[in-house]
Amino acid sequence: MEVLFTFVPRENQQERLLAEFPEVNFRFLYKNKSFLPTADIVVTYGEDLTAEDIESAENLKWIMVASAGIEKMPHDAIEDKGIIVSNVKGIHKTPMAESVLAHLLALKRALPFIYRNQRNGEWNRKTKSSELAGSTAVLLGPGAIGSEIGRLLQAFGVRTIGCNRSGKKAPHMDDMVSFEKVLDVLPEADIVISVLPSTAETYHLLKKEHFRAMKEDTIFMNFGRGDLVEDQVMLEALKTGEIGHAVLDVFEEEPLPADHPYWKMDNVIISPHVSSHSGKYVERALDVFIPNLHAWIKGDTSPSNPVDMKRGY
Structure with missing residues (x-):
């Protein structure tokens, strides 16, 4: 059996795989797909496979994506x-x-203001600090990530309202609504957080009327995918003061162009799609992959976290 990694794990992580699966031929090659024609399994971040690659992969049976997003993959070719x-x-x-939580606490406790004054050598106690406690947060996409955000917010005394396709209950949400009902709860929100994936249903889901429904001091945070909001809609909401602040980890165009207005806006924090970065990332991905590979070798071809290529998640 051949397993091709299109990224290179750390040496100790490679050794872990080699020791646990002596019968498997592993290839650890950074964006090198020369072994695709003979690979049985490919482990990838999901951004480096084309329809032509899939066509050339004669033996490929399983693609393990070491990421949550699959929007850049050749869906039709894989499904075919x-x-x-x-x-x-x-x-x-x-x-x-x-x-x-880091961004929220920084804004609520005026850390950007404090850091700026330190750089300028200015003793200024007019921080205009506020608190998380007693606020209301609307979380778009209360799945694994959204529910963990909800758990931490609740620990700070924040009321959480989850929003998903069905409106069905989710962990660590005080209330739930469906996408169709989100306009009803946005006027209550002090914080709006999206961790939604990119799908046909979530594409430009938030429109002008959604931002008009928010409070003037609402903090909007997009940590899911940039195509949730059309860029001009987001800009207009920020420029006209329909919302107070935006923390953006994802954008419609990435990297964000150097001449984009966001760079010079005081009410925007730009996070260059790094919110999931961690020194433990690949280690955690292998913790998912290794049990699935053991099961695969034994004939179980139903790995955990299956993805429906038609739905996009």
């Missing part, structure tokens, strides 16, 4: 060949939840 796809849904919840 009946290749099984799974991802590592859930491993991002700790670093992403911590990133969200």
Whole structure:
């Protein structure tokens, strides 16, 4: 059996795989797909496979995506060949939840103001600090990541309202609504956080009327995918003061162009799609992959976290 990694794990992580699976021929090659024609399994971040690659992969049966997002993959080509796809849904919840809380606490406790004054050598106690406690947060996409964010927010005394396709209950949400009902709860929100994936249903889901429904001091945070909001809609909401602040980890165009207005806006924090980064990322991905590979070798071709290529998640 051949397993091709299109990224290179650390040496100790490679040794872990080699020791646990002596019967498997592993290839650890950074963006080198020369072994695709003979690979049975491919482990990838999901951004480096093309339809031509899938066509050349004669033996490929399973693609393990070491990421949650699959929007850049050649869906039709993969589906046509009946290749099984799974991802590592859930491993991002700790670093992403911590990133969200870090940004929120920084804004509420006026850390940017404090740091700026330190650089300028200015003793200024007019911080205009506020608190998380007693606020209300609307979380778009209360899955593994959103629920962990909700758990931490509740610990700070924040009321959480989850929003998903069905409106069905989710962990660590005080209330739930469906996408169709989100306009009803946005006027209550002090914080709006999205961790939604990119799908046909979530594409430009938030429109002008959604931002008009928010409070003037609402903090909007997008940690899911940039195509949730059309860029001009986001800009208009920020420029006209329909919302107070935006923390953006994802954008419609990445990297964000150097001449984009966001760079010079005081009410925007730009995070260059790094909220899930962690030194433990690949380690956690292998914790998902290794049990699935053991099961695969024994004939179980149903890995955990299967992805429906038609739905996009």
